[in-house]
Amino acid sequence: MTESPAQPSVSGRFRRLRPASVRPTWWPLPAGILLGAACGFSYGMLATPQYTATSYAMVTAGKSVDPAAALGYAQSYGRLATSDATLSYAKGAAGEPVRELRTHVLSETSPDSPMIAVTGTSDDPDRAADIANAVTEAVVVSSGHVAKDTGVKLIKFSHAVPPGDPASPSVPLGAAVGASAGGLVGGLVLLVRPRPGRRDTTAPVPAPAQGGAAAPADEKELVG
Template sequence: MTDAPKEELDTRRIFRRRRFATPVWWPLPVCALVGLAGGTAYGVLAPRAYDATSYVVAVPETGSDAATALGFAQAYGRISTSTATLAYAQTAAGVPARTLGRHVRTETSPESPMIGITGTATRPGKAADIANAVADALTLSGNGAARNTGVRLVLFSQAVAPSTAASPSRPLAAAVGGCAGGLVGALALLVRPRRKQWSPASNVPAPAGNVPAPAELAQVKEHV
């Protein structure tokens, strides 16, 4: 009789601890919040990057056809970031050729003889200057070989200073950070060890599987 109140008190204590214990899924919201905070901080603190694009079109000369112009547009798109082209453009761009190569990229289409030259910089005006300088250098070098290629390059559209930054996007950075944090939290839940089940009758952790009752054990012994 004296042990009953003690067992009941111990049971209440254990239930109380389990009631206020940290839930097993806590890594998921915590990691998601940490990732969200990190993505937001990156979107706010990372330097802005601006993109400006100029377009050059390949035009067939007399005696050439559109297919020839299309083929040379692909070739000129590849050499627009070459050392020779960037050496011509570095003075107008105000950036050394080695640095200029990291701030310019080109795009071509297999269906159009158009070459898109995009400059990237931390200032809108600088991005436009880089794109226009490379476009002018490519046009100059391409027209110098027009007699041999039968294709002339024409500046179709000059780059203008963009009004908005291309990256980073604050909402996108926050969303990516939150998703990445949630993924890490989910992985943590998968790899963490499971808690043992607790049996209030014995006041000790019980295994997760089914445990035979004492009556069942007695029947097994009688059959044996």
């Protein structure tokens, strides 16, 4: 006489059919967007607006100098614009010590034009223009001391004026940039996190009915 297998309980069946989790797998993406937007919005609200003003100087070559040499001298004077010697000369007109002035001035040059751009940055638009003009004037005066030896002359091409709008990002722009960065981080988290393994979804085998149901052929042979 054979024993019938034990029937699984109703609670066991529901436990196997119940989903493991109701949390969506893509939740890092919207979470990163919301967190990034909140950070960008907070930065735009709390950060002090920064203003930038730019003045320009241009290198001109003398009659006995190859005009192409002006490009090389422009690169050199562009690097000298932020040197300690130039900033020491400009600190009086700029109204800041050399250590502070070094963090508020930037010089840029172009490989295609003998032009030097000096940019001053400050939380006050008038001070930003004063910094740019003072540093440009300092590098122009310094180049004049060696103009006879180099054969080139640095002249002031454009005067910096106080800007009307800050260069720092506004609140909407900060929120948009933060949301974009947060979305990028959330997407990277989705790509690099480990994938969950597949769960066994095989349905339980129902127990044989009680009564006169016929048994399978192989089971009949074992009983016989």
